[in-house]
Amino acid sequence: MSKQEPLQDQPTTSAQPNPGARRGRELAFDAKPIAKDAGIRGVGAPTSGGGDALLQARLRAVGTFFSVALTLTLIRDILYAASAAWQLQVAAILGIATCTVLLTAPRTFNTRWLRANEAALFGATALVLAIRVYNAMLVAALRDDPVAIVSASKNMIIMAMILMFAHALFIPGNWQRASRFALAFAALPGATTALLLLTHPKLMGVLGHVATTERIARDLTLLLVSGGLSIYGTHVLGVLRKEAFEAKRLNQYQLRDKIGSGGMGEVYLAEHQLLKRPCAIKLIRPDRAGEASALARFEKEVRATARLTHPNIVDIYDYGATADGTFYYVMEYLQGMTLEELSDLYGPQPAGRVIYLLRQACEALAEAHGAGLIHRDIKPANLFAARRGGRYDFIKLLDFGLVKEQDVDSGTMTLRQTHTPPGTPQFMAPEQINGERPVDHRIDLYAIGGVAYLLLTGRAAFEGESAAAVMIAATRDPVVPPSKIRSGVPEDLERIVLRCLAKEPDGRFADALELERALASCRSAGDWDHTSASHWWHEAGRPLGAAATV
Incomplete structure (x- = not known):
């Protein structure tokens, strides 16, 4: 888990932990529709929740x-x-x-x-x-x-x-x-x-x-x-x-419970008043945006993200601004847990499952990168293993494209530097840490390698007593092969992870689709599918609490 994160909004749900595993933050919600005036007693309205x-x-x-x-x-x-x-x-x-x-x-x-x-x-x-x-x-x-x-x-x-x-x-x-x-x-x-x-x-x-x-x-x-x-x-x-x-009503949305907060704003569980659909709303206060153009930039990037249609990217339903200048955007409401929780509660995961999960993330990134968007904060807390249409371990990529404004110059994707924190130290590429040159979509591929390393071994590729120590190690020290941390990591998968974590961008995969194809070619790629995922969720006794995307 990062010692320094730009926005700690990710709620989690309680689960039956693996002995000795780290406990994640716990927060659970009832997935039932939210009753009108829920939480109010004595006003002549139904009450629940x-x-x-x-x-x-x-x-x-x-x-x-x-x-x-x-x-x-x-x-x-x-x-x-x-x-x-x-x-x-x-x-x-x-x-x-x-x-x-x-x-x-x-x-x-x-x-x-x-x-x-x-x-x-x-x-x-x-x-x-x-x-x-x-x-x-x-x-x-x-x-x-x-x-x-x-x-x-x-x-x-x-x-x-x-x-x-x-x-x-x-x-x-x-x-x-x-x-x-x-x-x-x-x-x-x-x-x-x-x-x-x-x-x-x-x-x-x-x-x-x-x-x-x-x-x-x-x-x-x-x-x-x-x-x-x-x-x-x-x-x-x-x-x-x-x-x-x-x-607490926000236009046609009724705010229910505050489920997260961070440096930029708060996240609420909410319900659309007409559709009666539960959703998650992130509010970004004007006094916390940091600069005059921040809200306009967020609005621009929300519109860009909303145009993405890949099923593995979190759906954005709506966005807007209130009379006092508060910017908000509305996201889908999911059931499941983040990959951070999966690692914290259940420890290292089998290679087949890691491949199954990250192939989906690569497919989502491929569409985003093709649209000129770089995530910049790929980490286990922003990859959500959801239940969708009866399928389990369905990856949803969260918090997309809201950290920095993106430019497209001569076909090369770069990001202009802003005051915003650059990302999460354990999953930041060396060029992202140094800030000495423009970064491109390959910083997301580096982060995918960091997520794979964590899921396979139960620890980050680089650790330290402080965020600064982690970033120094990431730019200076060689990566310890995952098989040295935990035996049984397949050799072909290890090669892919180490290539993702290369210090120089040219040493990594060219794009997300190339990385996805490399993962698909691993011998363990067929060891896990949606049937395996369904059996795991039921046999592990994991309650599918509803968690709001953030």
Whole structure:
């Protein structure tokens, strides 16, 4: 993995790792269509995906808070007040803690299950508080202590108010749902007192002496005002959430989750509002583009890339700019993993698979080079092994043509130097590093050799403690043959890899098609095909999480 990359946007998905293999960055998404207003609670729209994740996170926070607070309160009661019915309180606290632990699961539960947990968490908390007040009022009434009775009654009202505001603050929802909880919490003091009278009718005289009309009216007013404020607060927060969600719309695209960021901008999972098609959107902010002409250059190169029709090049659906100058382009949404993940999670790959994957990459580069485009940042993170039309290990070349502007002079492809970082050190050709002469399409072929070396051996051709050390080694040191790093690398494939990694461009293959034909002629070329790929993906237990192209 590079120690210095121009833009770290590549999301990955979790997988069953090979023992001892390096773990890749983990990020998974549900490939289902994104529901309208997903993530918004209480706005009268369907909810799924992000909304359930938000509710689960909020319930987890509430459960943790309630568990800790009630445990500390119980300990204090036992130590200083000889709390009665502590067994019931312990059972309720354990129930809350159990729900909280379940909510920490990496999966997102469905709405019905989460709402049941909401009722359980607040109901159990209300039960614990009611038990404490019930015991306090009972002790005070038996002692004929009206001051303690009034104090216990006020504590119950305060606890009911805390539950109202906690629900309004933490739980996303609409005012109708909030009103049901607020009324239940408001009824808690009266229900506790009624239960005390039902179980101890002899205390009617003591409690009746304390429960004056003035005190009852004051308590009811306080509860109703608090309930009204909590219901209104839930409504206001719901409106703000909806406004924030609507603000994330980009023309006809609805942004969902931020899935990557880097020096130039951010990448979002999104959905086309009319087609209901999931996609990935990269935003390039004007203040992060670096120069006045950057956005115009990006737009020009996106148009050029969009004209490429090869199936192994990521599809660009759309592009544009917002009113504030933010440039964006929309790409297809893929399922699978990058070759960086493949290496990190599963280690060195068989020669046949390496050939199968890189032949596709060469075919994609052949069309791009023919159109006058040089990728300049070929690396495992920009080669995506996708599932397409039931086929696996279908290579998609990502992040194409957005780093530098390209010129075509007398049939030779060159790139004008800009402020943008030149690429990823482990996969940069020596002439790309030195910057002393124009570079052409053969820097991409060098990078293909670097990717092959990594896939075959599990390590880069050149490594170092810093990006500078890697680049110095790439320009100065000879390449260690892959067979010296890992035995079993076929001799014919090794010759191809070493030719790609030649220091001088003239020592490499003339073009991507020549490299593809050389790979096809290897004896291991027939060892892997789409059937082998399908078997590997299923037998490895690798979940095909959807990952956004970047």
